[in-house]
Amino acid sequence: MKSFIPTTFYAGLNYVVAIVLIASPWLFGFEGHKIGAALLLxxxxxWFQLIMAIFSNNKLGFIKQFxxxxxxxxxxxxxxFLLCSPWIYDYASVTFWPQVILGGLILVMGIFVQGSPFTDGPHEPLREGSLMSTDAHEGRLSV
Structure with a gap:
């Protein structure tokens, strides 16, 4: 498979998806349901996506540690997990389309972004002293 999502677009879309997920109970109108998985998940x-986006090591990450x-x-x-959660927690009768669409979008974003471990080829280990390392091959270690 080949990655087709540029990392800058991915970083911006990550913030948008995080904000939509946080506001989804009010955007999609199921806040009247009792507090449970449909509301809180x-x-x-x-929030998890937003924190990861802030700490990610990309152009739009603020702290660049992740x-x-x-x-x-x-x-x-x-x-x-978000894609399957309406059936895992049995709230598909209340709502399921927002979770399916946003969960599928996060899933596709994680797989097809450039540099993803799911689309990159296997790493070749290099000998570094007595240890096997892939860091030197990827340019993360200065030799």
Whole structure:
């Protein structure tokens, strides 16, 4: 598979998706439902996405401490969890389309962004002293 989402577009879209997830109970009109997974799960995952976006090591990250490969991996996990959550927590009768659409978007973003561990080829380990390292091959270590 080939990645087709540029990292700058991904970084901006990550903020937008996080804000939409946080505001989704009010945007999609299911705040009248009792407090439960339908109300709180999108908000929790939205805050998680926003914190990851702020700390990510990309052009729009403010603190730049979180590696992009880890961010992409956690996007795939949280996107697939949000995608399946209406049936896991049995609130599909209340609402499911916002979670399915936004969860699928996060899942696709995590897989197809440039530099994602899901679309990049396998790393070749290099010998660094007595240890095997992929960091030197990727230019993360100064030799």
């Amino acid at each position: 999108p908000m929790i995952i939205g 590696p992009m490969q880890m961010h992409n991996f956690l996007d795939v996990l949280s996107g697939s």
